[in-house]
Amino acid sequence: MKKIFSILFGCSLAGLIALNSAQALPTLLHNVKGYTIKDGELESFDSILFENGVILDTGSHDELAKKSSFSIALDGKGKTLLPGLIDAHGHILGLGLNLMRVDLRGIDSEGEAVSKVKTYAINNDARWILGRGWNQVLWLNKEFPTKHSLDKAISDKPVWLRRIDGHAGWANSKALELAGITKDTPDPEGGKIIRDEHGNATGVLIDAAMSLVESKIPPINRKERKAALNLAFNHLIKLGITSVHDAGVDFETYKLMLELSAKDRIPLRVYSMLSGSDPRLEAMLKYGKVNQPFLKIQSVKLYTDGALGSRGAALLEPYSDEPDNKGLLLTDEKKLEQYFKLITKYGFQVNTHAIGDAANHLVLKQLAKLDKDVSAKKLRHRIEHAQVVVPEDIPMFAKLGVIASMQPTHATSDMNMAGDRLGEERLEGAYAWRTFLDNDVIIASGSDFPVEKANPFLGLHAAVTRQDSDNQPTDGWLPSQRLSVTEALKSFTIDAAYAGFWETKVGSLESGKKADFILVDKDIFTVPEEQIDDVQVLETWIDGKRVH
Template identity: 55%
Template sequence: MKKKLLSLALLFAPVLACAQSTVISNVNGYTLKENRLLKFAAIEFQDDKVTRLYQSGDKLPDIKNKQSKHIDGQGKTLLPGLIDAHGHVLGYGLSLLRADLTNSASELEAAKRVFNYGQKNKDLTWLQGRGWNQVRWPGKNFPSAASLDKYFPDQPVWLRRIDGHAGWANSKAMQLAGITQETVSPRGGEIIRDSRGNASGIFIDNAMALIESKIPPLTIAEQKAILVKGMNALAAVGLTSVHDAGISAANLKAYQALSREQKMPIRVNAMLDITDKQWRKVLRQGPLRSEDDFLKMDSVKVVADGALGSRGAALVEDYSDHAGHKGLLLFSDKKLLEVMKTAMDAGFQVNTHAIGDNANKLVLDNYQQLLNTSDKRALRHRVEHAQVLRLADIPRFKQLGIIASMQATHATSDKNMAQDRLGKDRIAGAYAWQKLLQTGATLAAGSDFPIESPNPFYGLHASVTRQDHHNLPQGGWFADEKMTRLQAFKSFSVDAAYAGHQEQLLGSLTPGKKADFILIDRDIFTVKAEEIWQTQVVSTWVNGKQVYQK
């Protein structure tokens, strides 16, 4: 019997060894090798891994060879799959299903958009949406419940601001939440009130939970469907991996179910949200990694402060356009240190949202204190956003081994209000990509979708031009902070992979790494910089399989 089994094994061994490989030739390929651009003309992969890159002039496998499948790349540019180091997949999927208030020109237009959405979705109990930004409206004032009440006197409405750090409710929503003149703003949050002391309809940061706790939660089945919708849309813009910045325990269960069912089109590196009631229980179960590397969860997301646009970012000194106001810290100093230490002690990477200079200083201080008394530096802790920094704090990222996880499109979106908020002196440490890079810090790029578009070519464009899509301002906003094309590409590829402890798998196309790549319609290294954002994805491949075709 043993001899028979041995002979069968020998019979099948050549078949296994000669599994079919795929060669995509006639491409304008780029990858990074030892921090330099490497060009290639064809790529070969077998199953889920890259096996070889062919330079121009190299002999390709015989097209008649049945062990090799050939695809003509038609001269398109081929890049490693791009990685978004900070986004929100469930939120993005939901944004595709809810009222879109992005770029609304006024409070009235935003309210009308919600009305039109409601007319098409009459089966919904709550009407929800996202994307309003009062800074773009005449007067730049926060909206009020009254403008929604005209359209929705009896149906609750809840609309998140574009940055996700403020919400706009109508009177019915506030009634269901029990909001009165006596309702106290929670720590780390604010209920905006009118001159008579009534809630205006705007809830900042932790105060948003007063409304959102009354909205029925999504089922696991609903979350799965929304996640798949979001991931497919992300694949279509050239993302093959994303870091999901703050998921709940229920959200994790939905991902795990999709992973088991092999229904994840792209890779997700998830951060557990420490505001979830079950976060300590989940940490005790230890880091998670699927066998096929489509799902990974070995980090936590902590939020130290709010956002600049809603004046929730915690600043050392007063806001330049709001005397007496310094923003919001969402935890006490003691509590923030405690949750960071708990996650580190459990062996998890700690990724802390900090936008204001005070929040960034406090978070760096905490990292320094914890790293001085532990051996947790190798976990590669991160500051998410690192948006407004004191100049003295910039070198600390490299010194402490802290990764700056930043979003280039925030700068081009915020340029119309950031200096108003910060003044001419503090702005020198804001969106300071080049200052950080020059110290040797690692900068991992993302978009913070759905706050910004997930399109990584928007981020690459913003990184190298510091301009919007109208080429404004001329020469770039604080142009000294522009990245080179190589720096920007690295931030969306190998450095984003490094930020997720995945640089041995992802981020570049070298033999042995995953066959995650994209074909695009132009050469982003040679086109005019102002055209980079117009790049279109032709196809997206993950694990050696095509998951999107234009």
């Protein structure tokens, strides 16, 4: 029996951590409204006992006090305690860079976007003016911007601004000039240069065409890369995210992640997907799987198509609002088969970006060809986004064992244009979370930050209400696809952990698992559903230590 030394239940958590910052002693956190998903069901508790970063037990205060000894007792003061939330699809480096550059999310017009870019350029002595987040669908005319508005504000420096989904970019004339783009420049395979009635580039480039400009941007150096990662880590932790799936890391980021992990400099659990487009992919695969406490690498991210907002998602039938366009297939069937053969040879999971119904059908077709020992049921292959799927294809996810890695806020961001792009009939299989669950498909939820904000409570709110942050539309968009709060939480915890082969360590609060949890200011199971996106994270604990 370990000796109990006196720590009063009413002491502040901050004072306790100052007393013993390591939190290696048996610690009882009590007087909480605790929730976790266990065996698919919601369980509640008022106390959690942990030691050396591992959960010993959960239950009532009296039960735990009788059956277990502890050295530290912390009073949770009635706050709600949840498992640490897992974002199953984000871009850590992209988030960090976004925090360092011009953020154009939520801007209401092309003119307002240009004004913000101009202000940034005045205050930052950068060789290139870079940013992200514009979305023409939010603007009154809903039309793509042009180089001319940027040229009026900045003509002496190149400007490059990625669209919110990352599948289109907006350049000024200086950037187009450096890229060598003229009236005679052909559209690259898998990309499109938007042109005016005279055939001149307007300044917007779609998917593969973006590389014409981006290949001219000076690469970030190691110091900038490290700074961006650290910014992103801290941002995520403050939002209650204790584990994140990093959707596509290049070789330089891969090397830096390994270095940071070796020095214990990664403060939350990262499940990295290698970038399938990196020319050194096979070298990374040959290095083998990485399974460390805060870094796991055993998957690859591929792309098959673009995004719906920029009409780059590959559709079986033409866009309803652009009848001569079926989108862009970035990886054809033959190349996709070669990728799968290479990646599964090393026993890695394949996580394939597919937004349009043609892209999803193509990936499912390829997954169906795999031998049993490299199948989705064995290696847990995933389709990232799975936004627009022919309803008849949805049962194939469960049949093949494919995980649907989906982002709830995409639906509420896209609802103002998805009907225009797809028409009413195709919406039946669009953003269809309820249909996926009813067909026994595992959903791993995320945000796709920095495309969307990383706040997981925005995702929980969107999944449950099918509304945006203004709680619109009143009854929710395609409300039959709503999830319950329990189902949504499950997709952001244990099912997301399963999608990253970490379900035995994290994702639920059970004996033997890591003490990754958060304290929040509202009980998501009792507050009105429209208030879930207002939840504030008070504390984030990882490995039994308070990190925020």
